[in-house]
Amino acid sequence: MPEYKAPLRDISFLIDEVFDYPASYAALGASDATPDMVAAILEEGAKFCEQVLSPINRSGDEEECQWRDGVVTTPTGFKEAFAQYVEGGWNGLAADPTYGGQGLPHSLGLIISEMVASANQSWAMYPGLTHGAMSAIHAHGSEEQKQTYLTRLTEGRWTGTMCLTEPHCGTDLGIIKTRAVPQADGSYAISGTKIFISAGEHDMSENIIHLVLAKLPDAPAGTKGISLFIVPKFHPTADGVGERNAVSCGSIEHKMGIKASATCVMNFDGATGYLIGEANKGLNCMFTMMNHARLGTGMQGLCLGEASYQGAVRYANDRLQMRALTGPKAPDKAADPIIVHPDVRRMLLTMKAFNEGNRALAYFTAQQLDIAHRSDSAEQREEAENLLAFLTPICKAFMTESGLEATNLGMQVFGGHGYIREWGMEQLVRDCRIAPIYEGTNGIQALDLLGRKVLGSQGKLLRGFTKLIHKFCQAQAEHPRLAAQVAELARLNQQWGELTQKLGMAAMKNPDEVGAAALDYLMYSGYITLAYFWLRMAVVADASRQAGEGDSAYYQTKLATCDFYFKRLLPRTEAHRLAAEAGSDCLMQLPAEHFSL
Structure with a gap:
């Protein structure tokens, strides 16, 4: 299994040099998040992930979760690791101090989450779902609910879930069958079955x-009739837990990957639940949790891609096969290490370019979370919220698609050994494969981006981001080293608006045009977005290298990877543009009955 090493140098480059987190934290009043404090937190987080979580990753995959008579047992070491996590205060790092949290910025919590998921994705699901539940209760719960649930969720004594999907419906939540019947004491009796419930x-x-989506007896039809309820496994008491509620685990799923994460069928048999937020407004409440989960899911592409890259680059430097086409590079050995071969370099650089570009995208998005939650300026909060709305589907879908490509390439670097379980590379592919599917499939994310976020806002959300790119390109147009890449980004930025307008006009005549173009439009958008962040990194790296600020080799690596991205990956935008413009006729002209066997 690849031995995970937290990429602290790359993390510090982004937060200190590219996005200037220290200045941002100071401006937002996060006085506790000093550079020294942040560095200490990241170093300790890295140790926990490297020394505690990474060693139980493969064993967890082999052992899996076990279900018997409604009881789920996690793999060896998982419970003990969670106890260490809680004892270290990691669960409440970015939580509200009112309810026992440390109140540090959300962006810092996200970096810790990245390291956790890179080290052990299955284990990361347990605190990850809890953080989502905490965000929903914090945003929509009553003060009594916050005091009852947030304090214990924050300290890690309790964990949380989100219960949406049912056997007959996934994305189409308007047809859920779970029912909530009002009781005399103000609670509700929740009855129904939910599936695919992580943790x-x-x-x-x-x-x-x-946190359970259900419908009241008099609820309107469709999504306008969904309410959200808190349903505890055990009824809370003043000092802990009391009687068992009427909620049980009917079984767990046997999955392709993330096998040490318990994916459960949950049965609610008249379980006592408590309304959170307003009646029939549950979907709005759940979106708070879903948006948190979607950014976290997008991060999984980065995390598993990073773990795969670390394994692949070590192997490529050690594995001896054939001689370099330009002559022996290790004449004292029987053959050269495979890293000398151009095709292996192609795979490694593709992984590296995706991972580091996705990390920049994620950290910028996390910075917007901080601003949206902490800024005193209503204008800044609105701008950050708009950027978050636009970037969230790109984060979820593009990062998971490129992360899956990265893990596949990592396995490919190993050749036949990559297909063997003992090396651990195939586990990373299996673990990553779910990410483009859950928390809203990438097809749904694409519809959200093009249909709701871009066309639905008459282009406002797109323009908010493309203006950032336009200003950057104007400022760097005469850059002595990067002018050609800046010009290409500027060209694509303009084309982005033109393509959007063309698709919008087509959609006015035929709504199917949105669905036909959506995924290619999202991938096109993702490649341009990463190009912007790669150039931001390259500008900083070039300035630091020329100033002689120490780590010259690191900065040169950034510049070389940026060059690779623009020459080898960014051209994919042209294929996605052409496919998006191809229209829906070639998809819809074949009658449905012609697909039958």
Whole structure:
């Protein structure tokens, strides 16, 4: 199994040199997040991930979760690792101090989450779902609910879930069958079955708090009739937990990957639940949690791509096969290491360019989260919220698609050994494969981006981001080293608007045009977005290298990878543009019955 090493140098480059987190934290009043404090937190987080989580990653995959009579047992070491995580205060790092959290910026919490998921994606699901539940309760719960649930969720005594999907419906939540019947004491009796519930049952915490979508007896049809309820596994008491609620785990799924994460069928048999937020407004409440989860899911592409790259680059430097086409590079050995071969370099650089570009995208997006939550300026908060709305589907879909490509390439670098379980590379592919599917498939994310976010805002959300790119390109147009790349980014930025207008006009005549173009439009958008962040990194790297600021080799690596991205990956935009413009006729002209066997 690849031995995970936290990429602290790359993390510090982004937060200190590219995005200037220290200045941002100071401006937002996050006085505790000093550079020294942040460095210490990241170093300790890295140790926990490298020394505790990474060693139980493969064993967790081999052992899997076990279900018996409604009880789920997590693999060896998982419960103990969670106890260490809680004891270290990691669970409440970015949580509200009112409810026991440390109140540090969300962006810092996201970096810790990156390291956790890179080291052990299955284990990361347990605290990850809890953080999503905490965000929903914090945003929409009553003060009594916050005091009852947030304090214990923050300290890690309890964990959380989100319960949306049912056997007959996934994305189409308007047709859910779970019912909530009002009770005389103000609670609700929740009855129904939910499936694919991550961390729905396990042995790592004393209580599990389910956030459940259900319909009231008089609810309007469709999504306008959905309400959100808090349904605890055990009824809360003043000092802990009391009687068991009528909620149980009927089984767990046997999955392709993330096998040490319990994916549960949850049965609610008249379980006591409590309305959170307004009746029939549950989907709005759940979106708070889903948006948190979608950014986290996008991060999984980065995390597993990073783990795969680390394994692949070590192997490529050690594995001896054939001689370099330009002559022996290791004449004292029987053959050269495979890293001398151009095709292996292509694979490694593709992985590196995606990982580091996605990390920049994620950290910029996390910075917007900080601004949206902390800024005193209503204008800054609105701008950040708009950027978040636009970037979230790109983060979720593009990062998981490129992350899956990266893990596949990592396995390919190993050749036949990559297909063998003992090396651990195939596990990373299996673990990553779910990311383009759950939390809204990437096709749904694409519809959200093009249909709701871009066309639905009459282009406002797109323009908010393309203006950032335009200003950057204007400022760097005469850059002595990067002018050609800046010009290409400027050209694509303009083309982005033109393509959007063309698709919008087509959609006015035929709504199917949105669905036909959406995924290619999202991938096109993702490649341009990463080009912007790669140039931001390259400008900083070039300035630091020329100033002689120490780590010259590191900065040169950034410049070389940026060059590779623009020459080898960014041209993919042309294929996606042509496909998006191809229209829906070639997809829809074949009658449905012609697809039958």
